Amino acid sequence: MNTLSHLVTSLLDQDVTAPNTQLGVLRINGSDAGKFLQGQVSCDMTKLSEDKSLYGAICSVKGRIISNFFVIKEQEDILLVMSASLVETALNHLKKYAVFFKVTLSVATDEFAIQASFTESDNPQTPDALDEWLPTTISDDAITLTISESPTRASLCLQRNANALADNAPASPQAELLSLLTARPLIDAEHSEEVLPQWLNMQRTGGISFTKGCYTGQEIVARMQYRGKSKKQLALFTWKGDTDVSSTLLDSEGKSIGSVFKAAYYHDLNVAQIILNIEPTEVNDFFLGEQAVALIPLPYRLENTK
Template sequence: MTSLYDIIHSTLQTQDVVMKQQDIGVLRVSGLDAKKFLQGQTTCDLNKLSQTNGLYGAICSIKGRIISNFYLVQRNDDVLMLMTKDLVEKTLLHLKKYAVFFKAELINEQDNYAVYTKLSAKSAEVLAPEQATLFTVDQKNDIATLTISHEPLLVQWLISSQDNTAIAEKNQDLAPLAILNARPLINLEQSETILPQWLNMQSTAGISFTKGCYTGQEIVARMQYKGKSKKQLALVTWQGHIDTTKDIVDEQGKSVGQVFSSTQIKDTYYAQIILNVEPNEVEQLLLDNKEIILLPLPYALDSKK
């Protein structure tokens, strides 16, 4: 199986990447009860959110499907929810139904904040076990730096005011490599169609199974401990354009998955897919009658946490 390190180091070499994310928006939650309010609505444990530790999580429907998923960063007393821009308004309207019972205010800040992706082939230090479920945050002046992943490449999000001119973009054509961190955010079209485990969120610190109740918690927990679904996120690559709207099939032509998201660097394509089977159950994966190559994940898949 092709190494992610080989892909990253041969593509990035010694170059860093900085690119503004035009598709990421910010929903700000403020007020005395901001964390208490979100604790009852999200899959992650807000007790672990601080000025130096961010979170990855989701808001689910009563059926356990993801309405939106996001990264959380605390800025002073506010909580910033970073998600795909087309889900900010839907998430705000959903949360407003419950916010009336708390001292919390929801503000769509997508016109006031800018979010940049920074990539580096240089790995950061290994986290201690007790820190492994947290996303480190470094706050300096007007910029909050959220580390999304350390392996197989260092992926960071730089969050600043929209008018900040201190961040310079560079090597934007290499930014698609960020897809290899395999910690995706859904968009509006995918909203309420996917369970958190299908995106491996139980293995990427996106779900707490000890925090207590939240909307959809019963379904998410049942899927974790009693469910039989094999659906999981995987990474693949191929050369040249193919139709990503078609089903992924095995060597016998049986449908085994779909493309979740895809990107490209020159003629090389990378994609996150949702498989309906265990990867070792298939000998070959085909998309649009062309073989696609399975890549390793940058983390271990834990069945229970």
């Protein structure tokens, strides 16, 4: 059993379910919704169906992520589930291109109560890459999509009654840690237009299609994949104890080798997603300030990006 499995076992002594108030929803309605988004997002919208959702990103012309999301097809509508702090940003960006299509864009966050769930996976094996299709079920009451099967079965449930979770589903720090361990992150406003999709491993987590054709930022994203020399990648780290640590990752000589992307803690256990600017095999010891931290495996395999 590897370190990741040990962490999951310690956190998942029973199923974990909690509201996720940090997520919001952008709705795209109209006969051209899929065609419109095909030219704007990194995933292949022709593969979207009511029972298969996708993971993708809206990029700037420089290839930086404006917002990334999980995309759901609901009859004639398309829903983008993303950080609530970026719904308006994504709306305003897409509106610039929507005038050429038969689509209507609107904020739908208040229509749903979003809940995250983590259960033991039926397939705990580490895959080479995460599947681009996210199994989805749609009912009159809710939309449920499975985000990942490794290292846990992680799901999001969009309940149509926006007040459904208010009284009986407290926040869960365990859920925050388990979400980080899926290593399929959604960016917040502070990172908008700061990171390339590959820096979040989206080429291995089903978030980028390299065969779909052109979309905004596609040339930069493709060049990074086939010609780029950047070693930047998302990695997982853990440590016990102090939560007040530096956001800069150092090697044993004090050289900066990465920065914290997201972090959470539960009791004395800390987990962080860190964007490395080196290959992790190049360094033996890692530190956040004076705090020693341990590299743990990803829930998928990551090819050498050299």
